[in-house]
Amino acid sequence: MSNTVKPSLLTGVLAQVGRWGIFSFTAARWTCSAPPALGSVLWEAYQIGVQSLSIVCVIAFFIGSTIALQGYYAFREFGGQNLVGIFVALACVREMGPIVAGSMVAAKAGTAMAATIATMRVKGQIDALEVMAVNPYRYLISPRLLASLIALPLLVVFADFITVFAGYLVAVYQLGVNSGTFLENVATYIGMRDVFFGMIKGGVFALLICLLSCYQGYYSQPGPEGVGRATNRAVVSVCIICIIMNYLLSEMMYG
């Protein structure tokens, strides 16, 4: 019988969290001490933004529409259907805009980051960078980190606008809510502070998406199976942690 002590689930999770912490710290250190070239950051930001923009628009539109529908039917029970604008504005700008943008960036750009870096690991290209005296954190992680921090808050603003716009279309043109009332409710209950808080959420999601996705790729297991597993782990861990973080941030910002 083997005497080897197998790590428990808890120690395994703690080891992963610790390793991710060290990875994130190293990425942040390299990003601050030796910033990457502006061109590579802008190129990555363009990639992340363009990769995610169309899907953010589509999802945001239907999320906004659904929220307007549900809000209308719920408020109609007690004769308050004209208040749907408040519901749409608060739900979309404070919560759904950041979540839609974050989850779509995680699904599109996050998986692309994990798969690209995992493939580079599996094919020995990260070792090749090291041997060529090119720091992989500086070359691979830092541009993606800064690019995510630029692109995601902007996508949040975009998602905010699309969700509220879709809610307006459904409420006014499908459900017959008064246009002026809807817009007045939105303007009364949503201010620049809410948009700004949404962008902060976007920034936090950007850090988490980039660092978790790149981490999973960077420590990918060998072979094509390793690349698949890294991508899968990246999207699952990002979704779980972003949803939890969204709750904590909402509590801090609006609690």
Added chain:
Amino acid sequence: MIEYKNVDKSFGDLRVLDHISCAIPEGKITVFVGPSGVGKSVLMKMIVGLEKPDAGSVWVDGDEVNRMDERGLYRVRRKIGMLFQDGALLDSMTVAENVAFPLRQHTSKREKEIARIVSEKLALVGMPGCEGKWPSELSGGMRKRVGLARAIALEPEIVLFDEPTSGLDPLMADAIDDLILEMQRKLRCTFVVNSHDIPGTFRIADLIGVLYDSRLVAYGEREEIQRSRDQLLIRFFSRHTGR
């Protein structure tokens, strides 16, 4: 000069290197041979600090690389070029961009000068005019050639070859061996090669190290190793050459 002093390395319970000591001289081709999984790649990666020994030390030109910090390691690595098993070309870049990569990262040369060097290095490895190709368009042998062009782009003092002929047909393997000999004749730098191709090793090596069962069982001049009456070496080489 590269020197291993009593190097030990294990992965978990598996001991891959056991008290390895040897000195690799400058300006020669030194080939390490041994079965797959014997630790040749680990030994080579220690030169560039990608692996660290559990015990012992690795020295490159008087620097103990296993104790160096990140900055020191990058300084040492800038005088080393390495050809990986499948070339390890960056997929997102063309052949020219791959070869130009170390030049763009570490020099302030103008693009015109970089383009000239890229063409020169590609011609040197027998791949002229393929600047615009993508790594996915290249065969295994071509990828190795481009990998070699990239490895020598900065004109390093030391070039490492990890299994340069593995996965190639015998004719292409011979062509790569010829290329290594020609490169060494032109560049006069230190070449360290990992191989399990025994005929190729006898063609190109000045010195041969034989790794077997985690130990360096023989190390010396090619002729000395070929003439050895050691039963293990005779068995090892006859199995591979039919001698």
